[in-house]
Amino acid sequence: MTKTTTEPVVTELSADDLALFSAIIIVIGDLIGLLSVIKARSENKSATEDDTLTII
Numbered sequence: 001m002t003k004t005t006t007e008p009v010v011t012e013l014s015a016d017d018l019a020l021f022s023a024i025i026i027v028i029g030d031l032i033g034l035l036s037v038i039k040a041r042s043e044n045k046s047a048t049e050d051d052t053l054t055i056i
Helices: 015-055
Strands: none
Touching: none
């Protein structure tokens, strides 16, 4: 009886896999940027309302 061993197959990332991963990272970054813009606008809006109340 002969014992055969197989080496583990190393799977490399294909160009399509890398493109998909980079697209996901870009979308996540864009969402974080959008959330920061929305937060900044709401902070500016509340600061403007506070200034208006103190003037009156």
